[in-house]
Amino acid sequence: MQRRVYADNAATTKLSPQVLNKMMPYFTDIYGNASSIYTEGAKASAAISEARKTIADCLGCDPAEVFVTSGGSESDNWAIKGAAHLMMKKGKKHIISSAFEHHAVLHTLDSLKKEGFEITLLPVYENGIVKPDDLRKEIRDDTALVTIMYANNEIGTIQPIDELAAICKERGVIFHTDAVQAVGNVPINVHKQNIDMLSLSAHKFHGPKGCGALYIRKGLRIPNLIDGGAQENNRRAGTENTAGIVGMAEALRIAVSTMDERGKRLSEIRDRIIDGLLIIERSRVNGDRVKRLPGNVNMCFEGIEGESLLLNLDLRGIAASSGSACTSGSLDPSHVLLSIGLPHEIAHGSMRLSFSDENTLEDADYILQCVPSIVKMLRDMSPLWERIKKNEMQTKGSN
Amino acid sequence: MAYSEKVMDHFANPRNVGEIENADGIGEVGNPKCGDIMKMYIKVDGNIITDVKFKTFGCGAAIATSSMATELIKGKTIDEALKLTNKAVMEALDGLPPVKVHCSVLAEQAIKSAVADYYKRLGIDPEPIVGHIHTEECEHGCCNV
Numbered sequence: 001m002q003r004r005v006y007a008d009n010a011a012t013t014k015l016s017p018q019v020l021n022k023m024m025p026y027f028t029d030i031y032g033n034a035s036s037i038y039t040e041g042a043k044a045s046a047a048i049s050e051a052r053k054t055i056a057d058c059l060g061c062d063p064a065e066v067f068v069t070s071g072g073s074e075s076d077n078w079a080i081k082g083a084a085h086l087m088m089k090k091g092k093k094h095i096i097s098s099a100f101e102h103h104a105v106l107h108t109l110d111s112l113k114k115e116g117f118e119i120t121l122l123p124v125y126e127n128g129i130v131k132p133d134d135l136r137k138e139i140r141d142d143t144a145l146v147t148i149m150y151a152n153n154e155i156g157t158i159q160p161i162d163e164l165a166a167i168c169k170e171r172g173v174i175f176h177t178d179a180v181q182a183v184g185n186v187p188i189n190v191h192k193q194n195i196d197m198l199s200l201s202a203h204k205f206h207g208p209k210g211c212g213a214l215y216i217r218k219g220l221r222i223p224n225l226i227d228g229g230a231q232e233n234n235r236r237a238g239t240e241n242t243a244g245i246v247g248m249a250e251a252l253r254i255a256v257s258t259m260d261e262r263g264k265r266l267s268e269i270r271d272r273i274i275d276g277l278l279i280i281e282r283s284r285v286n287g288d289r290v291k292r293l294p295g296n297v298n299m300c301f302e303g304i305e306g307e308s309l310l311l312n313l314d315l316r317g318i319a320a321s322s323g324s325a326c327t328s329g330s331l332d333p334s335h336v337l338l339s340i341g342l343p344h345e346i347a348h349g350s351m352r353l354s355f356s357d358e359n360t361l362e363d364a365d366y367i368l369q370c371v372p373s374i375v376k377m378l379r380d381m382s383p384l385w386e387r388i389k390k391n392e393m394q395t396k397g398s399n
Numbered sequence: 400m401a402y403s404e405k406v407m408d409h410f411a412n413p414r415n416v417g418e419i420e421n422a423d424g425i426g427e428v429g430n431p432k433c434g435d436i437m438k439m440y441i442k443v444d445g446n447i448i449t450d451v452k453f454k455t456f457g458c459g460a461a462i463a464t465s466s467m468a469t470e471l472i473k474g475k476t477i478d479e480a481l482k483l484t485n486k487a488v489m490e491a492l493d494g495l496p497p498v499k500v501h502c503s504v505l506a507e508q509a510i511k512s513a514v515a516d517y518y519k520r521l522g523i524d525p526e527p528i529v530g531h532i533h534t535e536e537c538e539h540g541c542c543n544v
Binding site for chain 2: 303305306308311312315333343344348382384385
């Protein structure tokens with residue numbers, strides 16, 4: 001059988017068997033509605049309470065500050081629209097974010113723009129990191145909210161969240177962070193870090209899909225998301241996804257308790273691949289190499305197009321992703337790669353590999369064995385590569 | 400989005416890849432900003448395209464349509480090659496996802512561009528025969544150059 005290497009863990013991860021075991025009884029035996037008074041319901045309710053406490057412990061907040069959602073996109077939408085509509089009543093209609101947020105944030109901001117909000121997107125520079133000074137300059141008296149992602153989903157760069165949140169606290173502005181890629185990979189303590197709201201998604205750390213959470217600081221009264229029953233402290237109605245919540249908490253507990261060891265292991269895989277592939281001529285790493293998620297590799301190879309690279313990787317058993325236009329489903333290459341200043345033709349040739357607990361150094365070696373020959377084969381048939389080499393010769397000749 | 404087996408076959412084992420050293424016509428269409436460039440070389444004997452090769456920078460569909468287009472015109476007359484539509488290339492590949500239709504248009508344009516170059520070398524104005532070719536424009540309009 002052909003070797004399969006799943007290297008797209010930033011897209012989603014495999015559900016951990018340990019997590020699945022913990023979830024199973026809530027599908028089979030303890031199926032009661034958590035709002036019911038009898039034993040089956042009480043057991044479900046107790047499991048949810050315990051799970052909420054686990055999540056709160058992992059984030060450094062109170063259980064009453066954890067609200068379960070269907071995932072990262074819902075959490076982002078609720079946090080951003082909620083804060084905007086809350087502050088609008090006080091005449092504040094300005095929001096600051098960054099140029100390379102996830103679409104769950106950027107498209108939410110687009111919709112608020114149509115409602116009359118003014119949006120400022122901070123630049124992220126060549127290294128893919130926001131500058132706190134830029135935030136300081138852009139905050140105004142009518143700034144309602146600052147929302148900056150904790151770590152970027154494509155290039156894995158980690159933002160200076162402590163500094164950004166401190167500036168917001170000092171200026172009395174709500175600070176939200178989309179931490180979907182960061183949770184379980186970097187130490188987080190929302191209270192100590194002055195974070196007002198934080199989004200997370202369970203399937204990014206070996207938990208179930210369709211389950212996420214929004215931390216909302218106590219006292220921050222953003223409007224309710226779903227009106228109905230009393231679930232999630234009256235703020236998001238609907239019968240609880242007991243198994244999902246239990247699974248999310250267990251996955252988060254494991255992710256946080258094994259963070260250090262995993263960080264070391266994954267950064268070794270990451271660095272071996274980056275160092276190994278940088279030997280390829282006209283290749284580059286996208287985003288800061290140090291302030292970076294341990295499991296993220298994002299590189300460009302000039303003269304080739306990302307989708308044909310991915311398809312060839314898949315033929316060799318490797319699952320990866322790309323920011324090329326062809327894979328983004330739009331006509332332009334990834335907004336993230338454009339935001340760090342890459343020209344279109346280089347951004348088209350990008351490849352993202354993202355690793356998890358499931359990956360090994362053998363995977364890294366296999367990738368290092370496959371990628372260079374695929375890049376060479378695609379370059380051999382690329383008229384763009386031919387053009388690049390011709391220009392190179394001419395430049396050399398004129399020197 | 401999924402490609403047909405035929406697309407994957409032509410992508411994984413592209414036919415007629417490479418260059419023709421003393422080609423009678425060379426055409427190049429597309430641009431790097433859009434993420435696809437196709438270059439086509441033809442060898443013409445009398446009125447017959449005796450050999451054809453291609454080089455492509457682009458996605459899986461771009462490579463597969465180039466490969467299929469070269470197969471469809473090899474050994475054919477110039478008139479027949481000019482009549483090859485993007486639709487015929489797509490049908491031969493058992494279809495393309497909607498977002499990839501422009502790749503087949505690019506393949507059609509690449510053939511026309513190579514034939515136009517052939518006529519130019521003979522001192523014949525290609526436009527009345529081949530029509531206007533948008534060499535630098537992309538068919539999906541993302542560049543608007």
